[in-house]
Amino acid sequence: MHFLWKTYFYSFNVLFIFYRAKELRALFGSLLQKSDHSSCGQSKKNDKLRLNEVNEPLKWRESFEKLLSSQNGLCLFRAFLVSEFSEENIAFYLACEDYRTSKPSKLASKAKKIYEEFICSDAPREVNLDHATKEITMENMQRPSPSCFNLAQAKIYTLMEKDCYPRFLKSSMYLDMTRRTG
Numbered sequence: 001m002h003f004l005w006k007t008y009f010y011s012f013n014v015l016f017i018f019y020r021a022k023e024l025r026a027l028f029g030s031l032l033q034k035s036d037h038s039s040c041g042q043s044k045k046n047d048k049l050r051l052n053e054v055n056e057p058l059k060w061r062e063s064f065e066k067l068l069s070s071q072n073g074l075c076l077f078r079a080f081l082v083s084e085f086s087e088e089n090i091a092f093y094l095a096c097e098d099y100r101t102s103k104p105s106k107l108a109s110k111a112k113k114i115y116e117e118f119i120c121s122d123a124p125r126e127v128n129l130d131h132a133t134k135e136i137t138m139e140n141m142q143r144p145s146p147s148c149f150n151l152a153q154a155k156i157y158t159l160m161e162k163d164c165y166p167r168f169l170k171s172s173m174y175l176d177m178t179r180r181t182g
Contacts, residue, residue, distance in 0.1 A: 057178045061169055064161040076177060080168045088125035089160050092118040096153040098144045107144035114149065115141060135172055 057076075060067040065071040074090075081087040095118065099110050118127050119134055129137075133152050140148040168174055 055181070056091070057174065057181050058128065060174070064157075064165045067168075076173060077165075077168055080171055080173050081164060083173070084164070085128060086125050086164065089156050089164065091125060092127045092156055093153060093160070094151045099149060102146070107148070109145070111141045111144045111148055119152065127152075128159065129155055 039106060040076055056070060056072060060070060060073045067077055078087060078090050081090050092114070095114050099107070102110050115123075115137070117123055118125055118136060119129065120126070133155055137149060137152045139149075
């Protein structure tokens with residue numbers, strides 16, 4: 001029975017991710033054609049590509065850091081990762097960024113949530129970390145501090161920078177954005 005439930009849950013997750021990727025592609029398709037849609041379903045605060053941002057997608061090619069520091073770039077990169085079924089990497093990275101700036105009283109509960117969602121062996125969105133990194137992270141969680149996930153986050157950052165980022169730069173999603181805005 002447990003096996004059937006896991007199979008059903010996995011199938012449901014795959015369908016959810018597939019439709020989420022489709023939804024994000026549709027959102028970015030309209031973002032490229034119209035400038036009055038909010039990016040990534042965020043608030044309408046800075047939802048238009050302003051004139052000084054027209055060449056912004058070209059700057060994302062300069063470095064992975066520049067891509068992540070741009071709200072539009074991060075949003076498009078996340079949509080790309082969803083389409084490749086590897087969104088857990090950027091979700092983990094962002095969860096660690098949020099964790100680092102949390103109040104000390106919230107660190108233990110947030111650390112447990114991050115560990116259960118991304119690191120433990122049966123995590124629903126498990127990221128690809130070696131055993132030693134998982135062990136060090138578990139030890140760090142015994143005394144939660146803002147740097148608790150630094151090693152794990154650095155490993156995932158490097159994975160995205162060396163593996164996902166080059167593929168993103170060659171993707172039709174990114175190339176279409178540069179053609180239409182550059």
